[in-house]
Amino acid sequence: MTDPLLSIRGLELAFDTFDGPYHAIGGVDLDLQPGEALGLVGETGCGKSVLTRAAFGLLPSPPARIVAGSVKLGGRELVGLPERDLRSIRGAEVAMIFQDPMTYLNPVFRVGTQLVDAIRAQSKGRIRKAEAKDIALAMLEKVHLPNPERQFRAYPHELSGGMRQRVLIAMALAAKPRLLIADEPTTALDVTIQAQILRLMGELVEDMGLTMIMISHDLGVVAQVCSRVAVMYAGQIVEDAPVERIFDAPSHPYTKGLLKALPHPFKPVESLASIPGSLPDLLHPPTGCRFAARCPHAGPACTSGPVPFADLAPGHRAACRLHLEGGVLGGTGAFAETA
Amino acid sequence: MLELDDLRIHFPLASGEVVKAVDGVTLSLAPGETVGLVGESGSGKSTIGKAALGLIPATSGAIRVGGEDVVGASAATLRRLRSRAQIIFQDPHASLNPRMTISRSVAEGLILNTPLRGKALRERVAELLARVGLPEQFLNRFPHELSGGQKQRACIARALALDPEVLVLDEPTSALDVSVQAQILTFLKELQAARPSMTSLFISHNLAVVRFLCQRVAVMYLGRIVEEGPVAEVFENPRHPYTRALLAAAPAPEANPRAKGPRVDYVELTGDIPSPVNTPSGCAFHTRCPVARKGICDVDRPADLEVGPRHRAACHFARDLEAA
Amino acid sequence: MSDAALPAPAAQAPAPRRPMRFRETRRMAATYSRSISAMLGLALVVLFLATAAFGPLVAPFPEDATGAVNFEAKLLPPSAEHLFGTDQVGNDIFSRVLFGARTTLQIGLTVTGIAILIGVPLGLIAGMTGGWVAETIMRVTDIFLSIPGLILAIAIVGALGPGILNAMVALSLVWWPGYVRLVQAKTLSLRNEVYVDAARALGAGPLRILFVHVLPNCLSPIVVKASMDMGMAILGAASLGFLGLGAQPPFPEWGAMIAQGRSYLPDWWWCAFFPGLAIYLTVLGFNLMGDGLRDVLDPRQR
Secondary structure (H helix, E strand, O other): OOOOOEEEEEEEEEEEEOOEEEEEEEEEEEEEOOOOEEEEEOOOOOOHHHHHHHHOOOOOOOOEEEEEEEEEEOOEEOOOOOHHHHHHHEOOOEEEEOOOOOOOOOOOOOHHHHHHHHHHHHOOOOOOHHHHHHHHHHHHHHOOOOOHHHHHHOOHHHOOHHHHHHHHHHHHHOOOOOEEEEEOOOOOOOHHHHHHHHHHHHHHHHHHOOEEEEEEOOHHHHHHHOOEEEEEEOOEEEEEEEHHHHHHOOOOHHHHHHHHOOOOOOOOOOOOOOOOOOOOOOOOOOOOOOOHHHOOOOOHHHHOOOOOOEEEEOOEEEOOHHHHOOOOOOOOOOOOOOO | OEEEEEEEEEEEOOOOOEEEEEEEEEEEEOOOOEEEEEOOOOOOHHHHHHHHOOOOOOOEEEEEEOOEEOOOOOHHHHHHHHHHEEEEOOOOOOOOOOOOOHHHHHHHHHHHHOOOOHHHHHHHHHHHHHHOOOOHHHOOOOHHHOOHHHHHHHHHHHHHOOOOOEEEEEOOOOOOOHHHHHHHHHHHHHHHHHOOOOEEEEEEOOHHHHHHHOOEEEEEEOOEEEEEEEHHHHHHOOOOHHHHHHHHHOOOOOOOOOOOOOOOOOOOOOOOOOOOOOOOOOOOOOOOOOOOOOOOOOOOOOOOEEEEOOEEEOOOOOOOOOOO | OOOOOOOOOOOOOOOOOOOOOOHHHHHHHHHHHOOHHHHHHHHHHHHHHHHHHHHHHHOOOHHHHHOOOOHHHOOOOOOOOOOOOEOOOOOEHHHHHHHHHHHHHHHHHHHHHHHHHHHHHHHHHHHHOOHHHHHHHHHHHHHHHHOOHHHHHHHHHHHHOOOHHHHHHHHHHHHHHHHHHHHHHHHHHHHOOHHHHHHHHHOOOHHHHHHHHHHHHHHHHHHHHHHHHHHHHHHHHHHHHHOOOOOOOOOOOHHHHHHHHHOOOOOOOHHHHHHHHHHHHHHHHHHHHHHHHHHHHOHHHO
16 A cells, blocks of 8 residues: 555634634545545545635735645645745645636746746756746647647637636646646536547646546536546545546545436436425534435434545445444434444 | 527627627427527527617517517506516626615616505515525515525515516526526426426536426527427437537536447537628538538538437538437 | 427535635725725825814814814924924914815815716717717817826816915816716727627617726726826815915915915924825825726726
8 A cells, every 4th residue: 555645634723703713624534545536536625726725825824824744745744834845835836726727827928938938947957948948848748739739839819718727737847746726627628629628638637647636516517537536625625536436436425415416318217306405504513414414314413523435335424423433324313323 | 389480680880890699590489388498698588688678779680578579568567468478687796786775786677667656566576585595584684684595586586576577698607606507497497387487598518407407408500490309319319510519518517528428429519600791601610610610511501400300410421410 | 389498507616715706805805905006005095084084073172174264373292282284374273184185085086076077978989989089088188198297287277366265276177178088988889899799690779888897897997097086186276276276265275385485494393293294195095006907997007
């Protein structure tokens, strides 16, 4: 069992707001093995983007504040590292791509210039311009941009959304980082273009032995590229499983609720079950399971203290007492003490 | 109830070029039907939605709402139109005036079109909001105090205030989370049952949602309808190459995405969607089509061919493609 | 007609600790008060307003503001009796400064008020309509804006004759184009908002859209600009007064007082210094307050 590339333990993060601390992340444990493609899914406000940004110091420090926990990249602790060190890690070892490619490319510089700048910056100036240009062109080809020479000389507004996203991927991967974090990379793209980009990302993951975290609110998107899926709710991971098991054997009530609420293009669905209630107020987070207020199976033990993970199968864990007791709950609120 | 007859909407650009947003669309919605309009960017679906309400002027063709043509209509006709057709927009955060309370926003249609005022108006607004699940305390709140789902409900209440016969929904749930989307979709489905005479045009890029809500679907590409028919039929038996590609690309919530729907070959499209400024000659799709043939597809615009009961596709080879 | 009913969303958050109604106002007030410069600005403006309101009541030598002459007391340095000293005709400068505050306030309010009354409607019209009406308005605005403000004001006063009223007219004519630009730009962007489309779909005509939907959303930039403009208008009036084109002596207008005091520099520095200080502090106050308001009302524009 190799050491995980990324290891997060007990991470807690709060935002200091006008109304008090907002506990955006409430204790997250996550391990990422080298070469894995993890999908981080959840709805708005679950903390998926905050989690990855917090891990690499990308959140402005007031108001964000890491309350507790550790984040280790290749064994090296990141929490508490000075900004200078974090900056050298970002770009070179960890690369991020974001949702809207237009706002992440400078409109007044040519694509090639930005690529070359990024490559040289990530190498800390050791690579010269000519060499960087070769690397850039090679990357543009790798992301299947037709006619790389021409794209190199183009301005961002001359490219379509899909092409710009490819450029961003090229920029992110040029320094051969160990970890790629893709935050909703295809949400702003059309469906057919999205399919192309997802296929590209899957290819790159295999080709380059890349480790990747893909953040999305769309389970379908994540299913196409990732081998493992972690579901987040209100700042906590509630279920973590290989991709087939998430769809075939969802175990956490929230995951089940999510899947029941999704319509399917090819299977006629009579009705969509919605999850009653709404997100808890993270200014005063509930003790214990943050989903308990909306859970049809919740019992008194659920809100008394932190919920440990239950191991359901190799690589499949769910933070739910239902499975911990190994038993079936009888009705709402009743608890079977034994299996 | 809602008829589009060879509708063309072209926007001239300053450079002299023309954006052919809608390029010859003919579609007919019977009273009580919910028809989905799907497509990607540049397909023209949103443009059609707004044009049906008279918000965008059409260049040629006709849009008939309950028999009355909206294109080039007089002010009096447009005023009548307002009470017969309504629209719900995509972005709930932008659809409500940030400086007006929810009740005032919802009341707008009533103030403009009915003599209701004062107490009677307030009561009607409260009733409308209650029906979409927004109880009393929401009446005097401002939009920024509501969540996305709640704002969209308020927009639905606003649109339903005038009891429209035709409802256009422009991506109403795209900006919402899965569980909120499920609630709104369930509500819309119940609404269909409660108002069987109301005709709906449901514009979306999300095929799953369209499958859930619509009886018929029309697929658009670059301003033209490429396929149209009963939704189950079109999704399971697509006869236009673009529809096939769209269905193949649609992310489905399942573990093995390659094992898609029953009979669709996996076809990934290369290249980008052309801009509606430079619509390709002949069949708009020929630049990316896996079965396009030179000399035919790039020259002649395909006519609608009948490929099944009430199912048509605009492809030269629609009948030849294996029903698979 | 029985309709489908959506389940009500579960209680949002537990009731917020402060009542919803004024929460936004409170938040804005709290943000504003966190900025030292903004609070300083506010303090200066309040001081100015208080002086304008109550100054004439507490002035030790009120007759000095209206032209009394007292040659024995001429050019006395600041002392307990004459806090700011006396000028060349023996008038107590402190009293004159206090009286001058009222004039200054009048000028600032009038000029800004008239500029808004002219500029905002023109800007709204230019933004809402298109075509030659908008073009004409904007070109005329451009013409006015291309002439340096003070020069234009001087020219107008020169044509109308010196005097405080004419100075105000001149300054108003110089100020209104700025509002046209601001409002036109904002209106253009608001016109394309989704909620405007929604209103049109509900049957709203252009006038209704203008007053109900566009105008209320234009207000914050107008408020910010107005508060900065108060300072600038006061400075403008003082400049005209300094040039002898505004208030005429013995009117206690601060600019005119500096002009008078200029000849007595540097030995009798207090004649020019104190009115100058008054202008400085007042303008500074309005500028700081305007900055603070902008940060609070539209943080994106920082």
